[in-house]
Amino acid sequence: xEMNEIGQLQRRDFVRIGGLTAFGLSSxxxxxxxxxxxxxxxxxxxxxxxxxxLDGGPSHIDTFDPKPDAPAExxxxxxxxxxxxxxxxxxEMLSKTAAISDRLAIVRSMTSPLGEHGLANHYLLTGYKPxxxxxxxxxxxxxxxxxxxxxxxVLPPYIAVPESRSMGxxxxxxxxxxxxxxxxxxxPDFQVRDLxxxxxxxxxxxxxxxxxxxxxxxxxQYERAYGLITSEDxxxxxxxxxxxxxxxxxxxxxTFGQSCLLARRLIQRGVDLVTVTSTGWDTHGQLSLQLxxxxxxxxxxxxxxxxxxxxxxxxxxxxxxxxxxxETLVVVMGEFGRTPKINTQxxxxxxxxxxxxxxxxxxxxxxxxxxxxxxxGESPKDNPITPGDLxxxxxxxxxxxxxxxLTTPDGRPVAINQHGVAIKQLIA
Numbered sequence: 372x373e374m375n376e377i378g379q380l381q382r383r384d385f386v387r388i389g390g391l392t393a394f395g396l397s398s399x400x401x402x403x404x405x406x407x408x409x410x411x412x413x414x415x416x417x418x419x420x421x422x423x424x425l426d427g428g429p430s431h432i433d434t435f436d437p438k439p440d441a442p443a444e445x446x447x448x449x450x451x452x453x454x455x456x457x458x459x460x461x462x463e464m465l466s467k468t469a470a471i472s473d474r475l476a477i478v479r480s481m482t483s484p485l486g487e488h489g490l491a492n493h494y495l496l497t498g499y500k501p502x503x504x505x506x507x508x509x510x511x512x513x514x515x516x517x518x519x520x521x522x523x524x525v526l527p528p529y530i531a532v533p534e535s536r537s538m539g540x541x542x543x544x545x546x547x548x549x550x551x552x553x554x555x556x557x558x559p560d561f562q563v564r565d566l567x568x569x570x571x572x573x574x575x576x577x578x579x580x581x582x583x584x585x586x587x588x589x590x591x592q593y594e595r596a597y598g599l600i601t602s603e604d605x606x607x608x609x610x611x612x613x614x615x616x617x618x619x620x621x622x623x624x625x626t627f628g629q630s631c632l633l634a635r636r637l638i639q640r641g642v643d644l645v646t647v648t649s650t651g652w653d654t655h656g657q658l659s660l661q662l663x664x665x666x667x668x669x670x671x672x673x674x675x676x677x678x679x680x681x682x683x684x685x686x687x688x689x690x691x692x693x694x695x696x697x698e699t700l701v702v703v704m705g706e707f708g709r710t711p712k713i714n715t716q717x718x719x720x721x722x723x724x725x726x727x728x729x730x731x732x733x734x735x736x737x738x739x740x741x742x743x744x745x746x747x748g749e750s751p752k753d754n755p756i757t758p759g760d761l762x763x764x765x766x767x768x769x770x771x772x773x774x775x776x777l778t779t780p781d782g783r784p785v786a787i788n789q790h791g792v793a794i795k796q797l798i799a
Contacts, residue, residue: 415770416798417700417733419638422510422646423631423683424496426536427488427653430709430719431727432748433662434462434676436479438711445711445747448659456738464663464676467684473738474687474696476730476797480742480751483707483723483758488653491706491723492537498762498788505542505779510765511644512540512547513787517771524641525602531646532556532630532637542779549646556611556629563609566600608640609633621685625673628682635689638699651675652705656716687731700733700768704761711748725750728761730797733768741796756794763791767798 430447432438437451437460451460454472461469468475485491490501499507508516511529522528527550540547553564599605607613611633622628627649634645652675654661665673683703690696708726709719725744731737742754766773766787773788 416735416768417770418698419642420510420514420644420700420702420733420765420769421631421634421638421686422644423701423703424536424646424648425652425679425703425705426648426650427705428491428707428709428721428726429652429675429705430654430658430662431479431725431744432709432711432719433658434465435477435727435729436744436748437462438746438748441711441747444713447713449663456740459740462676464674465680467680471684471687474691474731475737476735476739476741478728478730478741478756478761478794479744480754480756481704481708481726481728481758481761482751482755483726486707486721486723488706488721489537494758495704495706495761496537497541498759498791505785506539507785508541508543508547508777509537509539509549510762511549511646512543513766513771513777514644514769515540515547516543516777517775518643523643525598525605526608526637526640526642527599528643530637530642530644531648532633533626534648534650535646536648542785543777544780552609552633555626556633557624557626559612561609561611561629566605566609604640608636611636618689621689623678623681623685625678625682627678628685631682631686632689635686635695639693639695649675649679654709654718655714655720656718658713658718661718690732696732697734698732700735700765701731702761702765703729708748722749735768735797739796741794757791759788759791760794761791763788764794764797767793 432445433447433449437449438446439451439460440446450463452463452466452469453459454461454469456472459472459477461472483491483494485494485500493499493501493507496509497507511531515528518528529547529549531549531551533552533554533556535549535551539549551564554561611619611629614632614636619629619632622632627647630647630649634647637645651661654675660666661674662676663674687696687701690699690701705726707721707723710722712719714720725748742756743752744750745752763773771787773791775787776784777787778784
């Protein structure tokens with residue numbers, strides 16, 4: 372009878388919840404072979420991190436590093452707007468973000484040699500150039516592993532909203548992969564993909580199934596999975612409908628804005644790192660349509676940049692209003708920039724030689740621009756900053772020793788960050 376009763380909530384269902392990944396829900400051996408360094412020696416400036424990933428590679432010239440004095444084929448179709456940083460302008464589409472620029476640090480001299488999406492994703496999201504023999508862990512995976520002994524919440528430590536882009540755990544093992552929500556947070560029927568199956572199973576039956584599993588080979592890792600799917604606190608964390616309508620409207624009612632709001636809710640409840648992925652930034656054509664206007668049939672002003680502008684500025688203001696910004700690091704980046712010269716399809720192609728990233732919160736001094744690109748946005752003019760440098764600094768701000776060692780499954784020690792140096796302007 373007990374075998375038949377396993378039903379929906381049998382062992383493979385527990386495994387399916389994030390692959391038992393986001394909690395260290397794998398074998399104890401996998402946990403024991405993780406990092407040897409605990410991050411001692413790095414002052415914790417940020418308890419949590421929200422990483423906003425602009426997938427496809429956003430144009431630096433059409434966002435945070437406009438070139439109004441460049442020739443028209445470089446300058447592009449958009450004007451600029453003054454920020455609260457003297458002498459600094461953003462694209463005119465970022466008016467709300469310009470108004471909060473005193474809380475932002477804009478890095479305008481990011482540079483990388485990798486102009487292919489997959490390779491560049493890996494470099495930006497791990498701080499390591501891809502290797503044919505080793506897949507390096509993403510930020511969230513390292514944070515998950517390094518903070519395993521001090522976990523603050525029943526929720527997974529590393530959550531991807533609403534999807535994941537090359538942000539896995541690499542050699543740290545699937546127990547540190549992100550918990551991926553799936554779905555669309557902007558839809559009224561939004562549900563978290565790997566938790567919704569539980570709704571059809573009553574608590575008594577679930578308890579009997581958990582007891583049966585515990586007599587097999589389960590341990591406290593399964594208890595954590597069970598704790599997630601039965602926790603009212605976890606359920607409420609994903610319940611965007613409980614937010615006041617004014618708050619939801621402030622973020623914007625589209626997927627990106629509601630994803631940012633969900634990220635705030637998760638950080639508020641103890642999640643260590645949340646990635647918010649915004650897709651569509653691979654703009655090889657029709658810049659005005661994709662970045663500003665939105666596609667045919669959509670209302671005006673719903674392109675990628677205005678949508679980002681509303682959701683991102685609301686997130687920063689909301690965190691600040693709640694007293695959470697100083698302890699929450701918010702990073703905005705994509706895998707590379709776009710070509711300075713507009714192509715024959717009225718778009719821009721891949722350009723890793725110069726691009727921008729934006730950092731806020733986490734005690735990072737705001738109201739500053741770090742580095743500069745040259746007159747046409749082709750190369751760093753001064754202070755070139757690599758993805759390794761950014762990774763080193765992110766880990767340091769999160770209280771993780773960038774020089775600490777992790778361990779591969781075959782026992783090889785690997786540095787958390789090998790080639791980066793701290794971006795001094797970001798360290799208060």
